[in-house]
Amino acid sequence: MADVADKLRRLRIDSAAMRRPAAAPEPVPATRRRVPGAAVAAAMMVLAAAGAGFAAGRAGERSQVAAAPPVVVAPTPTAPVASVVAAGHVVARRQATIAAPVTGRIDHVEVEEGQRIAAGTVIARIDDAAAAAQVDDAAASLRAAHAEIDRLAARRREAAATQLRFDTLDARGFARGADVARAAADVAAIDAELVRARALVDVGAAGLAGARVTLSRMVIRAPFSGVVTRLSAQPGEIISPVSGGGGFTRTGICTIVDMDSLEVEVDVSEAQIAAIRPGQGAAISLDAYPDRPYAGRVLAVVPIADRARATFRVRVGFDRIDARLMPEMAARIAFQDGART
Known part of the structure; x- marks a missing residue:
């Protein structure tokens, strides 16, 4: 208890000390008040000198930039832009499906897929036995027409000689008028037959030319240079320029493409x-x-x-x-x- 009472006494406030006036602050010496003003002035002088140097440097740079020649930059070409x-x-x-102009059976196919061929190359051959026989028949008919012309020419020579003889006798008064007229008629008839025979020769020549064309069509050739891209027919199949025969008749042999x-x-x-x-x-x-x-x-x-x-x-x-x-x-x-x- 004594300890507690002693602590309470120590906590007591001194009223006399509260009534005493406060001590005046210690005066600051005059030299200590003047030092900050001198330092500030020195700092301002340093900053002014630095500013003057910076301004002089900038002025020099501006003069160098102004004196430098202008640089011309050439335009850079740009690639076209996709629109x-x-x-x-x-x-x-240029491409074509090659077909036969006539109907027939394919004997040979001379090309393969992927093969490069030139214009005029043989592509395929069609059975030409019938076409060759037609050529022979037309040639024989033409020879017969020429032989008929030869026969009629011989007859006309004979009829002309008879007519000349009757005309001579008639001039002397020893021929009958009927005989003279008959001789002249014979010559005229033979002349008409010769005209017909010559026309038959022309027909035979045309027939022979047609038969030869048909025979030539049995050989199928490339119309232009290119590459065979598709082969559609094989030997033994029937080829025709028109569709027919169901699925057993081909209308094309191959397809050629001009790669150029x-x-x-x-x-x-x-x-x-x-x-x-x-x-x-x-x-x-x-x-x-x-x-x-x-x-x-x-x-x-x-x-x-x-x-x-x-x-x-x-x-x-x-x-x-x-x-x-x-x-x-x-x-x-x-x-x-x-x-x-």
Whole structure:
């Protein structure tokens, strides 16, 4: 308890100390008050000198920039930008399915698929026994017509001699008028037969020429140079220029494609066709060779729209054709903004 009372006495507030006036603050010496003003002035002088140096440096730079000659930058050519992109396929402008102009049985087929052939190459031969017999018959008829002319010419010479004799006798008064008239009639009749015989010779010559043409048609030849892409008939089959005989008669022997006539056909929508014109440049990309682009140009815009698809067909030619190009390849065309020069 004594300890608690002692602690309470220590906590007592001294009222006398509260009534004493507070001590005045210690005065600051005059030298200590002047030091900050001098430091500030020195700092301002340093900053002014630095500012003057910076301004002088900037002025020098501006004078150097003003004195430097102007630099002319040449415009960099940019690649043409694709305006329209369309998809299509490689097609051959010149291709044909070769058929026989006559009906007959195929004896030989001289070509194979993938074979490159020249114009005039024999593709197939048709059984020509009947055609050869017709040629022989026409030739014999022509020879008979010539023989008839020879016979009539001999008769006319004889009739002319008889007529001359009767005319001589008639001039002397020793011939009857009937005999003279008969001799003249014989000569005229033979002349008419000669006219007919000469016409028969012409008919025989024409028949022989026709038979030879028919015989020549038994040999089927290539109309132009190209590659055989499809073989449709084999030896022993019947070929005909018209469809007939159900599924046992062929109408074509093979298909030939001129690889030098390859181009790309694409469909361009009606909304974009105004941006396409002949001669316009195009970049051709094939799905088979995506890393090998081809340069090309617009050959033509076919002037008729597809009503169902609302598109126009556009033909695009290759600037250069190589052996990689084949018909029916898928292709994408990027038409350029500017026309090719």
